[in-house]
Every structure is written in structure tokens, then in C-alpha cells.
Amino acid sequence: MKVTDEQLKEFYNYSTGNICDCNGKVGNMDPAIKPIDPKCKLVGRAVTVQCNPRDNLIMHKAIYEAKPGDVIVYSIGGYVGAGPFGDIMACACQERGIAGVVIDGACRDAEDMQEMGFPVFCRALNPGGTLKESIGTINKPIVCGGIVVNPGDIIVGDRDGVVVVPAEKAYEVLEKTKALAAKEMEIKELLKAGKTTLEIYGFDKILEQKGYD
Numbered sequence: 404m405k406v407t408d409e410q411l412k413e414f415y416n417y418s419t420g421n422i423c424d425c426n427g428k429v430g431n432m433d434p435a436i437k438p439i440d441p442k443c444k445l446v447g448r449a450v451t452v453q454c455n456p457r458d459n460l461i462m463h464k465a466i467y468e469a470k471p472g473d474v475i476v477y478s479i480g481g482y483v484g485a486g487p488f489g490d491i492m493a494c495a496c497q498e499r500g501i502a503g504v505v506i507d508g509a510c511r512d513a514e515d516m517q518e519m520g521f522p523v524f525c526r527a528l529n530p531g532g533t534l535k536e537s538i539g540t541i542n543k544p545i546v547c548g549g550i551v552v553n554p555g556d557i558i559v560g561d562r563d564g565v566v567v568v569p570a571e572k573a574y575e576v577l578e579k580t581k582a583l584a585a586k587e588m589e590i591k592e593l594l595k596a597g598k599t600t601l602e603i604y605g606f607d608k609i610l611e612q613k614g615y616d
Contacts, residue, residue, distance in 0.1 A: 404574035406557070408472070411573075414446045414559050417580045419566045421587070422559050425579035426572070432548025432565040433481075435526045436505065439513045443522040445560035447474035447502035449552050449567070453539040454479045454508075457531075459487035461539040466492065468541050471500030474558040478545040479508030485531035486511030493521045505558060505565055507547040524560050 414422065423431050438445070450469040454461055454477055465475050475496070479487070488504065490512035496504065503522030509529035510516075516523050526548075542554040550567050552558075557568040557576075568576050593603055601607040 405570050406573040406577060410577060411446060411448070411472075411557065413577060413581075414557065415444055417584055419559055419561050419563045421580050421583050422568065422576065423566045425576050425583055426566060426568050430550060430567040430569075432505070432550050432567065433507075433526070434564055436507065436524050436548045436565055438560060438562060439510070439523045439525065439528075440517045440520075441562040443503070443520070443561075445474060445503040445505075445522040445524065445558065445565075447472050447558055448570070449474055449476045449554060449556045449558050450542060451545045451547075451552050451554050452477045452541050453543065453545050454487065455537045455539055456480065456482035456508075457485045457487070458534045458537045459492075460535040460537060461541065462487055462492065463495075463535075464538075465541050466495050466499060466501065469496075469499070469501050472502050474502050475504045476545065476547050476552050476558060477504060477506045477508065478547045478552075479506065481507055481526060483509040483527040483529055485509065485533050486529040487533040488523070488525070490515035490519070493519055493523060497521050503560070505547060505560065522560065524565055 450473045452465045486509045488510040493516045506525040509527040510525045511530045555570040557573045
């Protein structure tokens with residue numbers, strides 16, 4: 404079941420760890436893909452872009468295909484020999500209301516983009532320039548950070564990394580995440596009251612069964 408735009412915003416309230424757990428413990432991108440600004444969070448529907456290394460022509464085009472609130476997910480196959488996304492493109496995205504971008508590659512102008520407050524998740528930083536000569540694809544299935552991303556999938560990012568939630572599972576994952584977050588609040592209260600994680604989760608019994616004393 405797909406989520407509404409209002410429900411989509413609720414993902415901002417939860418960590419990528421909880422979301423990944425409730426997504427079947429899958430969907431987490433390569434841990435090298437991290438936010439430029441560790442304080443930023445990212446939530447939106449994916450606009451998927453397949454790019455050619457060292458060429459950002461299709462990256463520019465995608466900015467004007469995306470709708471406000473979307474997350475542009477750029478697949479460059481992990482190429483980090485140049486920085487095809489920078490502050491000018493970030494400004495263009497911000498003016499159009501794009502929620503942020505995820506790049507399986509490098510970007511540049513990191514300090515300027517951090518000051519802008521525009522969420523950018525990338526594999527590396529590299530000041531190297533790029534060409535504008537070849538095209539790729541927009542809104543076709545791609546692989547980014549080792550994860551298949553389809554157009555419309557839900558992208559959630561925070562300091563820990565990026566999780567991809569299939570659009571058709573989004574409502575189910577959101578409801579499970581709400582329940583898990585509430586349960587974890589209860590567990591923290593039990594810990595403060597003197598309980599141990601071994602007792603709460605029953606790990607002591609598992610250890611006993613395995614002969615650990």
C-alpha cells in the first residue's frame with residue numbers, strides 16, 4: 404500500500420535504523436554513501452537517473468523532470484573520479500523544491516551546499532570537473548549503492564546512511580516503524596529502571612541454550 408504525501412512526511416520522525424529493520428532488514432545502501440551535513444535528514448519519492456561517469460548532462464535534465472518533494476537518485480556506478488554535482492545544481496534543486504539528492508559517486512562544493520541546507524548524500528568529494536556530452540535515463544530502474552531503486556520508491560536518509568523502501572511496502576513499513584519506535588521507548592525506560600538487555604530481549608535464555616554460563 405502506497406503512502407499519501409502526509410504519511411510520507413512521518414518518515415522524518417524515525418531513524419533509518421528502525422526503518423531498515425521494519426523493511427525486512429534490507430534496502431540499506433552502501434555505507435560509503437553519507438550526507439555532506441551529518442545533521443540533515445532526507446525523505447521523498449525517488450526520481451531515478453542513470454548517468455555516465457564524468458558527464459552530468461542528464462543530471463541537469465533530471466532536476467526539471469522532478470517534482471517538489473522528490474529525491475533525485477543518481478546512479479554513476481560508484482565513480483568518484485570527478486564531482487558532477489555542485490552548488491549551482493543544488494541551488495537549482497532547492498529553487499524547485501526538490502527534497503534532496505543521493506549520488507552513487509562524488510560531488511563538489513560541499514561547504515557551500517552545507518551552508519545552503521540542501522541535503523546531499525554522496526560517496527565522496529572531488530573537485531574535478533565534468534563533461535556535458537552524453538545522455539542517460541530518467542525514471543527507469545537503477546542500482547544505487549548496491550540497492551535497486553525504482554521510480555517512486557521512498558528514500559530516507561540520515562547520518563547513518565540511506566534506506567530505500569519499495570513504494571508498495573511503504574505504508575506497511577511506516578506502521579511497523581511507528582510500533583518499533585514506541586517499543587524502544589518502553590525498553591529505554593526499563594533499562595533506566597535497572598533491567599538489562601539480556602533480560603528484556605530474552606538473550607540470557609539464548610546464551611544458556613548455547614551453553615554460555
